[in-house]
Amino acid sequence: KNQVEQSPQSLIILEGKNCTLQCNYTVSPFSNLRWYKQDTGRGPVSLTIMTFSENTKSNGRYTATLDADTKQSSLHITASQLSDSASYICVVSAGYGQNFVFGPGTRLSALP
Amino acid sequence: EAGVAQSPRYKIIEKRQSVAFWCNPISGHATLYWYQQILGQGPKLLIQFQNNGVVDDSQLPKDRFSAERLKGVDSTLKIQPAKLEDSAVYLCASSLRVKTSGSSSGELFFGEGSRLTVL
Numbered sequence: 331k332n333q334v335e336q337s338p339q340s341l342i343i344l345e346g347k348n349c350t351l352q353c354n355y356t357v358s359p360f361s362n363l364r365w366y367k368q369d370t371g372r373g374p375v376s377l378t379i380m381t382f383s384e385n386t387k388s389n390g391r392y393t394a395t396l397d398a399d400t401k402q403s404s405l406h407i408t409a410s411q412l413s414d415s416a417s418y419i420c421v422v423s424a425g426y427g428q429n430f431v432f433g434p435g436t437r438l439s440a441l442p
Numbered sequence: 443e444a445g446v447a448q449s450p451r452y453k454i455i456e457k458r459q460s461v462a463f464w465c466n467p468i469s470g471h472a473t474l475y476w477y478q479q480i481l482g483q484g485p486k487l488l489i490q491f492q493n494n495g496v497v498d499d500s501q502l503p504k505d506r507f508s509a510e511r512l513k514g515v516d517s518t519l520k521i522q523p524a525k526l527e528d529s530a531v532y533l534c535a536s537s538l539r540v541k542t543s544g545s546s547s548g549e550l551f552f553g554e555g556s557r558l559t560v561l
Binding site for chain 1: 446475482483484485486487498533535549550551552553554555557
């Protein structure tokens with residue numbers, strides 16, 4: 331069964347600190363992996379997308395890694411800001427890229 | 443480029459009443475999705491359209507939920523009659539398949555969602 335797990339479920343971090351969110355997946359055949367940011371009351375917005383051959387991809391203070399062998403991905407946030415408070419959802423695309431498997435998300439709270 | 447439009451943003455109804463949500467995807471996006479997102483959880487697919495045809499509706503509670511995309515553009519999701527457990531955010535998303543590094547990867551764009559509260 332295609333499945334995406336995320337950890338931790340929730341995280342509190344002080345402004346300016348770094349943090350790393352984890353995503354493990356069992357999705358076959360793998361097409362690509364995305365990290366989405368979802369602010370409270372808003373729709374998810376894509377942060378990064380990674381295909382099988384990519385190990386690392388950055389988007390500003392967000393850096394995603396992918397290990398296709400262990401089927402793990404991480405999202406590293408550098409120098410967190412209050413605006414980083416949101417849910418971060420890992421989404422793995424199966425098959426030809428139109429079948430999306432969602433993780434439950436990690437709820438991040440950045441405090442001053 | 444305009445994003446995915448959804449309405450209404452908020453709706454409060456009593457159980458056993460009916461409700462309808464509307465979605466207009468990004469122009470040119472052939473694939474449209476409806477997701478249900480319960481508080482604290484990730485989105486769960488309800489139905490996927492390719493143009494005006496249904497690709498996957500295996501998780502749609504068909505006794506009370508229905509959806510259509512008659513002209514292959516905008517879509518309507520209806521719930522009738524609503525239950526308390528239907529309280530959730532209903533997200534619409536659309537995608538356009540893009541060729542990347544030899545594989546096909548469709549970027550998924552979401553609307554702001556319609557928050558339903560059933561009392």
